[in-house]
Amino acid sequence: MACRLADSMFLSKGPFHKPIRSQRIGAHYSSGICNLKWDNLLQKGIKRQQCSRRNRTTFVQAIAIPVAPSPPNSAEYRKQLSESYGFKQIGEPLPDNVTLKDVIDTLPKKVFEIDDVKAWKSVLISATSYAIGLFMISKSPWYLLPLAWAWTGTAVTGFFVIGHDCAHKSFSRNKLVEDIVGTLAFLPLIYPYEPWRFKHDRHHAKTNMLVEDTAWQPIPKEEFDSSPVLRKAIIYGYGPFRPWMSIAHWWIVHFNLNQFRPSEVKRVAISLACVFAFMGIGWPLILYKTGIMGWVKFWLMPWLGYHFWMSTFTMVHHTAPHIPFKSADEWKAAQAQLNGTVHCDYPSWIEILCHDINVHIPHHISPRIPSYNLRAAHKSIQENWGKYLNEATWNWRLMKTIMTVCHVYSKEQNYVPFDELAPADSLPITFLKKVMPDYA
Template sequence: MACRLAGSSFLLVGQQRRSIQNHKLSPLTCPGTFNLKWEDIFRGRNNQKRCLISLRQSRVVQAVAVPIAPSPADRREHRKQLSERYGFQQIGEPLPDNVTLKDIIETLPKKVFEIDDVKAWKSVLISAISYALGLFMIAKAPWYLLPLAWAWTGTAVTGFFVIGHDCAHKSFSKNKLVEDIIGTLAFLPLIYPYEPWRFKHDRHHAKTNMLQEDTAWHPVVKEEFDSSPVLRKAIIYGYGPFRPWMSIAHWLIWHFDLKKFRPSEVHRVKISLACVFAFMAVGWPLIIYKTGIIGWINFWLMPWLGYHFWMSTFTMVHHTAPHIPFKDSDEWNAAQAQLNGTVHCDYPKWIEILCHNINVHIPHHISSRIPSYNLQAAHQSLQENWGKYLNEATWNWRLMKTILTMCHVYNKEQNYIAFDEIAAEESQPIKFLKKVMPDYA
């Protein structure tokens, strides 16, 4: 007769109280799980003497589980298996509790924090030229090539967002007035109010992967999922097949409601909203006047949807994975959230160029003051000094399938529970994605 133990040993409590940690354990195929034979439990001091126990006896034997940590080799193998399953190149080791964000920042070269005006304005030039080229392609492309032109233009206009993103983090220029002006102008084609976004985004960096407080992306909680059948259906679609455009809902909910901002922020928020509404009032009618409604769809709406695809995809890949936890504020650790809780993801080179390396994201979370053109050098330094703790991936179908079909309702013990595990009859969109999405990395 054998007793299965999962990563634990037993201490017997009773007349023959003793530790059995030194007895032989037969490993099973699962790391940290063992077979413990009953005859190994009760050995007398005389090796020739054995104590036979009748299972029918009424004496109660109490056992206390004492955790045994798996070996480093087992942990490495487990992370390797998870990497292959989820579509990662590497799943990092847990960062020790005593490491602080300051410790990590101090290992970065000082030059990665330096602002270079030439490089900053070069990024503006790249975005302006690539966006203009995209508009030219839309104007000249036959209908069957329009999706390619929209994809290029949407990616190019995402570069404007990254420029505004640098301005909001005060890493674009040494002149703060220039940053505010460029940031506001860069966001206008996206109908994004610069100051509201800046205020909310700063809180995302301050509370990355903090349950409820992170303003970039909230995991679904069970109470919310069960609150209403209509809301549940919307959540299933929103965090399933429509997730690559969920930033549209985030844009609407978080950036236009004055009640969501502190009194000291409202004045600047109003200025940004006025700029956005002025652009809509002048720009949209001008586009329609020159090209008609179809032109407005071709030249503005479709590239805008392309931008939101990247905005949503970048955000969820950077911060969503089955092994990355969200934590309550009393358990949250800044260094662990920024280094261990952020994902580096390599995209095709043309995307990296047009989007100014925004996907080199771990150093950006270690310090948001690092300009986008220095992120590659900063990441190389992190790999040299903290490489075993990094989560790294190359954008692939399995990675996207993992996020869209597994990372749903948040649970503190399991991190995530998929919709189809708790609401199978209503989760047809998730089952559909599991069937149709490719499963290769």
């Protein structure tokens, strides 16, 4: 399970705004986006939270009015589910005959064009914002340090996004420049560039494919039941520690040469040598100048902030109760990349410092789109494929849904929460349900 937790990088549902008639509807999505029972999803969304209401006595005259049930694939049902999960929109299932090429062909050619000025502007933005963050840390009183760390951790995430573009060959027309910039951009994160690139390519090739995707995976039931100790580790890892689980992925996967193909080992070894050289020079300098507390203030805390975004971006973009993981024989690229990827809006300062990595659907349609063209590509996708998109604004209910519901794999329901399978071991999950707000 250590590798499972490591490879998983990257709400109890809130009440609906309107009362929903209780009705059991046996239905399922087409094979496009999900094979699941809408009645299960809807009932779970309703019963997770109970609104507290003041006791009051009201006399009403009951009148029986027949109400026709809404079709399970209707806009009304999707709206109810989106409100429950913290989404703005849950997309319609994508028809089986739509291919990824069909979607790519609707994109303007200009969104694939590399602009050197814009690329290096992103480097300037990240370098400047990171320098400002370090200055803020050096000058802030202790009670303002969390704000300085939040800024600096977000700014250094921008370096990751620049390396991310280099790995996808969307930063420069010169491959050597991309390899150098990508390696340097990852060094402050102590992240080996080439190992990450190889693993991340597989995430794009097999997004939301069971076993094969290298990002967040649902936990197999047999793995969850295999050991009490392992079960508790899984519950903590997919519950309260989930926003930092990319640290486990970073450590276990990227520094192990046995995780890579023989053709990849040489490049992986070079990246590891660069990382260890940076650690061997950079860390002693920080310790010499500022001491152990300076190392914690100037490097460790921003690094933890970066991993918060690394984990959060990955799970938010690919994890939701209605988004299925498919076995290899059922998986379809267009459905996984268009229907199985979530667009999420964050506060503007986060989007700027992180170079629009949150505009994620076009990035999964084609990783060759540079980060500075993602918004134009997303606008085109909205115009041509808008009704199929899953969209959200980052909020408490969305995070609560992921952290308290999206746990163990189920072909029928997509996910079964830990506390339904092992209530006695799931105190971290019940704690999250109590303390995390429900509002979107």
